[in-house]
Amino acid sequence: MLQMVTQLKAIRYDVIFDQYFSHSIKDYERSLRQESTQLDFNIAAPDQVRPSDFLKELKNINFKQALVDFFIQHWASDEMVPFVENKRIFINYKQCHSYIVDNNKVVSGVDDSLSCPEHKEADTKIVFHVCNIDAQPNFVIRCSDTDIAIIMLGHMDNLKNYDSNVWLYAGTGNNQRYINF
Structure with a gap:
């Protein structure tokens, strides 16, 4: 893994x-x-x-x-x-x-x-991590759950570094995509 x-x-x-x-x-x-x-x-x-x-x-x-x-x-x-x-x-x-x-x-x-x-669900823990990291300007969230995208969108204003770039890397096989927030 x-x-x-x-x-x-x-x-x-x-x-x-x-x-x-x-x-x-x-x-x-x-x-x-x-x-x-x-x-x-x-x-x-x-x-x-x-x-x-x-x-x-x-x-x-x-x-x-x-x-x-x-x-x-x-x-x-x-x-x-x-x-x-x-x-x-x-x-x-x-x-x-x-x-x-x-x-x-x-x-x-x-x-x-x-x-x-x-937080018991990984979805909200992932967003919590992204919002509480201030030393890193770029984030890639690798997941298969679209719920995370919706939760992240709702919390973009909670990022410690307002210049951060957040991408969601989702999909499998030929359908893998980066989605920029």
């Missing part, structure tokens, strides 16, 4: 995940559709055999939580130095974790100013 994330050659990457709460409307809808069995998962190592139907397991809240928890822990390990290199990487889940390389070691921490625990 980190290789896919870093293909745009930026100096900063913010990877944002939804938070999942049990006993939600989505849980109820999934149970009605019998989409997936909510088995517990433990991801212990990067070479662990992945589930045979990975897309199906992504519908399992326990699997998604284990996967994000694994990313948070694994990206703090020194074997990630070649991927992190001279970038700043943030993973926002329940808190906003940051990763940089210093003296050939990954240094991780929590950035409370970007944690936004009151």
Whole structure:
């Protein structure tokens, strides 16, 4: 995943995940559709055999939580130095974790100013991140959800740097497009 994330050659990457709460409307809808069995998962190592139907397991809240928890822990390990290199990487889940390389070691921490625990949806967390970064004039939001475009449009006046340029990079295959706000 980190290789896919870093293909745009930026100096900063913010990877944002939804938070999942049990006993939600989505849980109820999934149970009605019998989409997936909510088995517990433990991801212990990067070479662990992945589930045979990975897309199906992504519908399992326990699997998604284990996967994000694994990313948070694994990206703090020194074997990630070649991927992190001279970038700043943030993973926002329940808190906003940051990763940089210093003296050939990954240094991780929590950035409370970007944690936004009151937001459970990644859509609003993404816009929160963009609006609260003042040192960077250009942003590319990579997503497949058009809701983010609408939310971002409504918050353009909340950018810390009024000279910022914001693009949404959306689509798949031959239908990938940059949309300038």
